Amino acid sequence: MSRATTELPSTTKAFLARPDTAALTTLRRDGTPHITPVRFTLDTATGLARVTTLAKAREARHVVAGGPGARVALCQADGFRWVTLEGRATVTDDPERLAEAIRRYTARYRAAPPALPGLVVIEIAVDRLLSLNL
Template identity: 40%
Template sequence: MATLSQVEIDAFLAEPHIARIATVRPDGRPHIAPMWFWWDGTSMYMETPPTSVKANNLRANPNCAIAVDITQGGLRFKAVILEGRAELIDDPEYAHATARRIYTKYLGEEGVQSPTPAQMINNPHVIIKLTPTRVITNDETRTGLAPIP
């Protein structure tokens, strides 16, 4: 199993991949949701409506895990998994600025000015901030393994 260096983690998380956040419902069942994100080299940020399932779950239990991964077919994949306790930030100005930064990562400056993204950015948000206590990485994209037909 090949691991990623911090420089490789930062480069990978700068790309517009989809993350999946896993939270725990009050009855103990898991909840997983695909999310856009922004990584600052130390923490991961995601935006969500204040009354979303994931926000409510994190208020009750801040423990979560986030997986970002890609596959190139067969056994050729790359993954970064972050674990820890999330912080919810509900300051409206901070949430708006962070949501815009996240949307810009995926849509570009011009894209966030389109009507639908512009409206979504202006909706109320809470920011999920995870500064991981554990980071797990794997990079099997360099192994030269052929995709499984």
């Protein structure tokens, strides 16, 4: 469990619950950042953020190539208000974990993610949170 997410002010929790997109930053093999717009969910009780994507997508491949504990960042912004979630990421196609990610995604965005072959979930154990104006 992450103190970074369990002790969030209600305004920050409300901001992160909005059906907005975020920018997911992963690292290429050469260490340069790759930024992708994504939809995500955050379980504030456990500190786990989830992004559904395809196994062949660059962001998933970067996390896998980064090895166990690859660092990533998610940033949701609205004007001069923003929250960045940082943490260690893993990629899984475990049916139960993928089903939980889809359930949470559907609840937040009021529609399921595309049911495409090769769907995986990037799970981010959030250990740092930065924010402005929340």
